[in-house]
Amino acid sequence: MQVVLRTLLSDPTAEVYGLELGQAAGLPSGTVHPILARLEAADWVTSRWEDIDARAEGRPRRRYYQLSEHGTAAARQALAELTRRAPAVGVLRPGLAGGSL
Amino acid sequence: MSDEPREVLQRPWRAIRIEPLTARKVLQEVEEELAVSRTGKREAAWAAAMEESTRGREEAKERNAVILETEESVRRREEAARQNDEATVTAVAAGVATTVIVSGDVQISNHEHYEHHGEQAGTRGVLQRTITTAMQVVAEAAYLNVRARRRLDGQRPGRVAIASASAFARALPAEHRGRYEEEFRAELYDLPRRQHVGHLCRLGSRVWQLWWTLRRQQRLAAAGGDT
Numbered sequence: 001m002q003v004v005l006r007t008l009l010s011d012p013t014a015e016v017y018g019l020e021l022g023q024a025a026g027l028p029s030g031t032v033h034p035i036l037a038r039l040e041a042a043d044w045v046t047s048r049w050e051d052i053d054a055r056a057e058g059r060p061r062r063r064y065y066q067l068s069e070h071g072t073a074a075a076r077q078a079l080a081e082l083t084r085r086a087p088a089v090g091v092l093r094p095g096l097a098g099g100s101l
Numbered sequence: 102m103s104d105e106p107r108e109v110l111q112r113p114w115r116a117i118r119i120e121p122l123t124a125r126k127v128l129q130e131v132e133e134e135l136a137v138s139r140t141g142k143r144e145a146a147w148a149a150a151m152e153e154s155t156r157g158r159e160e161a162k163e164r165n166a167v168i169l170e171t172e173e174s175v176r177r178r179e180e181a182a183r184q185n186d187e188a189t190v191t192a193v194a195a196g197v198a199t200t201v202i203v204s205g206d207v208q209i210s211n212h213e214h215y216e217h218h219g220e221q222a223g224t225r226g227v228l229q230r231t232i233t234t235a236m237q238v239v240a241e242a243a244y245l246n247v248r249a250r251r252r253l254d255g256q257r258p259g260r261v262a263i264a265s266a267s268a269f270a271r272a273l274p275a276e277h278r279g280r281y282e283e284e285f286r287a288e289l290y291d292l293p294r295r296q297h298v299g300h301l302c303r304l305g306s307r308v309w310q311l312w313w314t315l316r317r318q319q320r321l322a323a324a325g326g327d328t
Contacts, residue, residue: 017284018284019288028303028307029288029299029300029301029307030303030305030306030307031307031310033284033311034310034313034314037315037318038318049283050287058257059290060284060286060287061283061287062284062291063284063287
């Protein structure tokens with residue numbers, strides 16, 4: 001989820017399709033769709049069909065995703081919060097933070 | 102490589118139905134033009150043409166004009182195609198087709214005249230230039246179309262891949278099937294064929310996560326609606 005949000009936040013106005021987003025985030029196929037579904041349900045992300053004539057183009061339409069205004073602010077806040085909490089996690093569970101147990 | 106243009110060159114020929122005998126001659130000339138154009142030996146060809154007859158220099162200039170004109174037309178058409186400017190693509194194609202048909206008719210009706218009065222090379226040269234240009238533009242356009250189609254065919258997913266993507270989508274809740282089926286299928290078109298198997302395996306192994314997410318949203322929505 002964090003990786004997807006960071007990738008989307010790298011250019012919040014950009015519209016990306018699932019495969020493109022997965023490749024940009026370095027995630028394997030099929031990973032981004034559940035995440036995008038959750039983000040869309042939370043109104044953090046909006047989606048629309050590519051505006052093409054599928055018959056003329058000879059391929060199906062892509063589904064483009066974009067961070068909503070609310071989503072951009074919320075994602076930034078959530079990631080900042082995670083970054084702030086990270087040191088605390090390191091103290092409580094040093095193994096998770098890369099330290100010795 | 103030598104077979105490809107030949108096959109392509111026959112396409113506009115059959116489409117416009119010019120009399121076969123004349124067409125073969127024109128086709129041969131177009132092939133020569135294309136060969137000269139592609140090998141980059143125009144100067145050598147012009148020099149050879151100049152040696153062939155006293156009119157060689159003029160013919161060489163005409164050939165040069167033909168090639169430049171053709172390249173410009175093909176470039177314009179390519180540019181328009183890149184910008185999805187269908188109007189220009191159609192206009193160029195229509196203009197070329199008209200030229201081919203008109204000049205083809207003239208060529209047919211005057212064919213014998215040219216055979217017996219070859220010395221009237223001035224008129225012949227102009228007409229041949231028109232025909233050659235038109236044929237070459239059509240041939241180049243057809244060649245580009247074939248290349249583009251082959252590129253597309255190279256990425257077009259096979260029936261098994263499409264069926265697999267559709268099957269994964271059918272495993273999802275009914276109201277989401279159509280959307281994800283199109284989305285999954287579209288992804289296949291953005292990947293080279295050699296990556297389809299791996300992509301589908303990964304997609305299939307994770308489709309349950311999407312199913313679970315969508316079902317959970319449905320339940321939450323239903324619970325929210327009940328309260």
